Amino acid sequence: MRRLFGSVRARATLGASLVVALALVAAGAAVLLSLRANLTDQADARAASAAREVASQLASNRPYADLDLPDEEDGPVQVVDEDGRLVAASEDLERISGTGTDEVKPRPAAGQPSGDDDSEEKDGEKDEKRGEGNGDDSSESGEISDDTEYSGGSATIDGESADYRFAAVEVGTESKGDLTVYAGGSLADEQSAVSTALTAMLIGFPLLLAVVAGVTWLVTRRALRPVAAITREMSAITASEDLARRVPEPDTHDEIARLARTTNETLTALQTSVERQRRFVADASHELRSPIASLRTQLEVGAAHPELLDVDGAVEDTVRLQELAADLLLLARLDAGEKPGGARVDLAAFVREELSQRTRDRVDVHTDLKSVEVAGSRGQLARVLGNLLNNAQRHARSRVTVTTRTDGAWAVLAVSDDGSGVPEGERERIFERFVRLDDARSRDDGGAGLGLAIARDVAVRHGGTLVVREAPSGGALFELRLPTPQSSAE
Structure with missing residues (x-):
């Protein structure tokens, strides 16, 4: 594992995959949030429209029994009076949460019978008498609030449970007092769309990451191919000690081509330095051989024939040898970088x-x-x-x-x-x-x-x-x- 991730190609592939993964996650989250917000707004709009439609009927003093409530498919509706009593609700409503009350069956006011048609008929007769005493029914109208409040919840209608967005609209009437209408907009479309998008992302993102990783691996491999050639040639140069060889230079103008050129320039400088050092050693040996040979000859002659010893010549050769040795020593110190x-x-x-x-x-x-x-x-x-x-x-x-x-x-x-x-x-x-x-x-x-x-x-x-x-x-x-x-x- 360490050897694998010690490769530039593996690290580049991993890095590219991580960057793309982070980008995909961020983009996917943004898409899901945007989609959810948009569909939630649509559910809010449907719920508000339904609530205001029922509120308009209440404002026109229509009896509770005659309210034209939306179908169950459109969402549940509740009408709650100012005492918190459920006075009207959608048929087949079995459970509800997220509204002003969790009651599902309307109940009459205190002192009134509940649960039969006679009470509804009596309420209708009372309303008609109240209308006759006040004149024309159409002359009485309620006031619908411009504000709409939203909340999330759920409901069970005819055995089917679902999540909803509820819109609450207040309406004030003279005969029934202040009422609040709760209407729900289904979140089924939002949940279905989000689920479909999430499923597509969970399937598509790994495939896209695999494609990105594969392409990065191949591209990096192709890009680093000259580096492998340079490495092989440098290994061969090291093994053969042949500084006349050069690494191949790719026909590109990127960093690898510059690396190859720089490597060749370094090899050229190294070859020049080594050749210069070899010439220096050879020339120094040659220069030292002459005065040493001359001095040796004179000393051997002087040992055999003291009267023939050339003292001045021996001293001159010795001085020359000393000066040459000093020059060589100074050059060696300079080459070593003496400050x-x-x-x-x-x-x-x-x-x-x-x-x-x-x-x-x-x-x-x-x-x-x-x-x-x-x-x-x-x-x-x-x-x-x-x-x-x-x-x-x-x-x-x-x-x-x-x-x-x-x-x-x-x-x-x-x-x-x-x-x-x-x-x-x-x-x-x-x-x-x-x-x-x-x-x-x-x-x-x-x-x-x-x-x-x-x-x-x-x-x-x-x-x-x-x-x-x-x-x-x-x-x-x-x-x-x-x-x-x-x-x-x-």
Whole structure:
């Protein structure tokens, strides 16, 4: 069960089914309530019409025995006087509830006999005499209230019980006093319609939910098919360790297509990183082999023939080996994400101090320094400046220039020379590791090709940039841009 609902397809199907179920229940309840209210209003209207019809007869002073009451199919009728006595009712009425009285048989007033036709005839004779004494019967009319009250109840007529809506209408007469007419409107139509609608919903809703669940399952399955293909391919890539493979990209423009493209971009970046790491290891091994072999040779010769030992060459190879090891160690720390720190460094004072420690420069270094502060690692920035100066000294004819200035929110340190410059097509390639444009140059003169790569990595780690352009003198101009502490804080 946990595995089933761990599937996106199962969760989507369940979620869609629940939403549709809630919507169907809400819609069904609204339909049933609306249908019931409408049919109840119709029953109220029928009951009120019947009650007012009987009230009109009473208002015209018609005797109780002569009242034209609605048929039993139309609903029961009761006439109650002001003393709560049932004076008229529908025939065959056996039980009633929800009206002013639960009596079903009319009863005469106190002192009058009940239950035979003689009493009705005597009542009729009294009414005729009362009419003769007062003149024309038509001249006497009652007043029917404009208000109608409604209530729910039930009644049994001729052995059949049913629910009704009762309308109560009051009528005032001079001869009979105040009377209340109760007439019922049957709720059979309402109950039948509601029952039919409820049955249809109970049958139709599960079928509709099944259809929705099935369609959602199929649509989700089709939509997630590319995800399954991506998963299979990623599993194959993991098993084979072949980073050259790519996951299939669907011909759509949805989230899955973007996921596939992003996955392929990640694989490309990972492949590039792995290949770069492999080249780095291979190049580092190659670069280390040369000074180590040279140093070993000199030491072996010196051990056998001390008079032939080239001490200066051994020291030079040792220094070169030490510098290369330091460069490799710094690159490893940079690749590991070492933070540059937040020490404040004044570039002008920093450049003067670094230049004062250089004693083996081939050409003179000229400066144009303006005080500007940056935040970062002084040691790493010293490595950047040293690498840029070494590169300039290697290619300059007669002059190297170092300048510092501000450019908006940036601090700029520039190192230029008057050498042959860097071809425009090679200006990005020179920042790759172990790259030397002059392959014919000796390794001793050209270095290992790590200086500029280290310089750019340090610049990027400090939130800045390092680019190369053509200097005014025609040589190379390396421009290091670092954010000032104010812009970094913003």
